[in-house]
Amino acid sequence: MGVVAKMMECDICERKCLIEPGGYGYCGMYLNREDRIEARYPEHVSVIMVWRIESLPIFHFYPGSRTLVFGTAGCNFDCHYCSNAYLARGYPDDVYMMRLEPRRLVERARQTGCHNIAFAMNEPTVSLDYYLAVSEEARASGFPVGCLTNGYQAERAARLLADASDFINVSVKAFDDDFYRDYVDVEGLGPVLRNVAYYHGRTHLEVTTPIVAGLNDDHILRIAKWLGDIDTSIPWHVFRLLPEYKMADREYPDILQLAGAIREARMFLDHIYFGNFAGSQWLSTYCPCCGRRLIERVGLGGCGAKPVLFDLDGLSCPGCGNPAGISGECVDWHSAETREAV
Numbered sequence: 240m241g242v243v244a245k246m247m248e249c250d251i252c253e254r255k256c257l258i259e260p261g262g263y264g265y266c267g268m269y270l271n272r273e274d275r276i277e278a279r280y281p282e283h284v285s286v287i288m289v290w291r292i293e294s295l296p297i298f299h300f301y302p303g304s305r306t307l308v309f310g311t312a313g314c315n316f317d318c319h320y321c322s323n324a325y326l327a328r329g330y331p332d333d334v335y336m337m338r339l340e341p342r343r344l345v346e347r348a349r350q351t352g353c354h355n356i357a358f359a360m361n362e363p364t365v366s367l368d369y370y371l372a373v374s375e376e377a378r379a380s381g382f383p384v385g386c387l388t389n390g391y392q393a394e395r396a397a398r399l400l401a402d403a404s405d406f407i408n409v410s411v412k413a414f415d416d417d418f419y420r421d422y423v424d425v426e427g428l429g430p431v432l433r434n435v436a437y438y439h440g441r442t443h444l445e446v447t448t449p450i451v452a453g454l455n456d457d458h459i460l461r462i463a464k465w466l467g468d469i470d471t472s473i474p475w476h477v478f479r480l481l482p483e484y485k486m487a488d489r490e491y492p493d494i495l496q497l498a499g500a501i502r503e504a505r506m507f508l509d510h511i512y513f514g515n516f517a518g519s520q521w522l523s524t525y526c527p528c529c530g531r532r533l534i535e536r537v538g539l540g541g542c543g544a545k546p547v548l549f550d551l552d553g554l555s556c557p558g559c560g561n562p563a564g565i566s567g568e569c570v571d572w573h574s575a576e577t578r579e580a581v
């Protein structure tokens with residue numbers, strides 16, 4: 240008698256898809272093959288390019304450094320306003336991907352003079368095995384590695400992700416379950432908050448919140464307070480979202496109105512940044528103790544923020560001597576050493 244193939248639960252993210260034999264789950268990236276959950280496109284990338292680390296955004300880990308960014312396809316969320324829906328929500332078979340073994344990806348980082356490596360184009364949870372393999376290879380070669388995530392990992396995957404990451408930026412998209420149900424297509428934000436708290440202290444953590452006009456702009460104070468209760472020094476990026484995908488006709492958030500809410504939120508957090516538009520005045524890092532400007536950044540539009548001045552004594556404020564809340568070291572992109580690396 241032959242063995243009957245069975246339904247399998249994918250336990251990588253909190254969606255916990257039940258997958259039929261030969262089928263795949265919501266993200267399209269995990270397959271039930273002979274009663275095992277396997278990556279459908281192992282070791283394949285859709286994107287590989289060089290960015291400033293600030294563009295991720297990560298502002299407090301090796302500021303000014305050069306990051307090799309890579310991504311695959313698929314997502315376990317369906318954010319209605321997604322600005323990256325072609326990669327995240329397209330059918331993965333339609334996205335051009337190429338095989339790139341972890342060893343070769345790390346080699347590419349070396350060739351392009353990068354200081355670190357980040358999984359940042361889509362959700363790393365949907366390609367967890369690949370991310371873990373890249374991390375191992377990267378660390379063996381001396382490269383820190385990190386990712387941007389929606390934080391919806393199940394507990395085991397969250398442990399693996401934290402252990403494999405030197406930095407993580409979690410997107411906390413709103414502060415109520417209704418938003419997650421109505422605009423993201425998951426049951427709620429509980430697992431996201433659980434994982435933010437878990438990542439804190441285990442890896443360098445920053446948080447991003449994309450603001451969708453009229454939907455979550457009134458969540459700013461509540462998110463800031465919740466983060467501040469964990470640690471007032473968590474850098475928080477408020478992202479002025481320009482909706483695309485199913486919400487392409489929606490208005491853009493009003494910059495001055497958001498700036499007012501952010502000013503109030505500063506009572507809860509030391510470092511709140513506000514960007515994704517050219518000329519932002521809210522991208523520099525200030526000493527939380529004496530207010531001195533420690534890193535001056537200019538906005539380049541989009542996610543771009545470029546450090547133009549470091550005023551630090553080691554990793555401390557030259558004015559009052561308090562730690563600046565920076566991990567690693569500052570990298571001057573324009574230094575001869577960095578230029579020669581390319």
Ligand SMILES: [Zn+2]
Pocket residue numbers: 526527528529530531556557558559560561
């Ligand atoms: Zn100071």
